Amino acid sequence: MPELPEVEIYRRYVEKHALRQRIERVRVPDRRILRGVTAPALDRALRGRRLVSTRRHGKHLFVQVERSEWLYLHFGMTGDLHYYSDGETPRFSKVILDFTRNRHLAFEDARLFGAVSLVHEPEEFIARKRLGADPLDETFKPALFRDALRARRGAIKAVLMSQLVVAGLGNLYVDETLYQTSIHPLRPIAKLTDAEIASLHRTIKRVLNVVIERNESNRDLPRSFLTTHRAEGESCPKCGAPILRAVIAGRTTYYCDAHQR
């Protein structure tokens, strides 16, 4: 379930479990997950080395390999990480790092929209992809966000979904952000006030931080979040009106027509 908060949890998971152990070998049960690298090349880049640090930008995770390139992980719609000691190999494993002492880190992905690769330098990757600022990075300033939004046309939902404007929001948390700022997902950028854009900026950071905190401590999201009411006909937590469902920017969208304008 990977948007920015989930990828941040994966980053912490790698930090907690998988650093500083020697990699004995890399297995690739399904090479279709690889992008621009072969299974033997991936093994050569990692074998005998250790993972030493992590870096995340939006939904992109980079894991530094000592004296080598960075391991790049993208989780697509169904990517997941699982650290385990012997026992069962996770069902949808696509790439498995075998550490010493029978420890393993599996990258799983049932639906194959994710990707595993090697990159020389995360900064270069981010620049080449022209990714927008990461909303939890200190460079995500209100003026930067406002200018990035104002440079675009179309509906606010579509624009917030673009990784070139802000890196890391996806369908769920765009809906959540718009819900909490009472902005209709179809509102054109040109019709947003500066105050609303400032509110969006604050709300994006707050929503993502709340999701990370709750996820980290294994708690449900607040009942005041739209995300806990994503079903047509559910009652809006703010006003009790029925939650509506529509396809906007090509994705299923939930919103409250009573107060999102």
Place this chain on the structure above:
DNA sequence: TTCCATGTTCCGCA
């Protein structure tokens, strides 16, 4: 059985 899915990329059109 049928429908739906938290992402990204590519294609056609304006």
Place this chain on the structure above:
DNA sequence: TTGCGGAACATGGA
């Protein structure tokens, strides 16, 4: 030329 909207991708789970 640039940018937007929608389809395609591959597959499991409800």
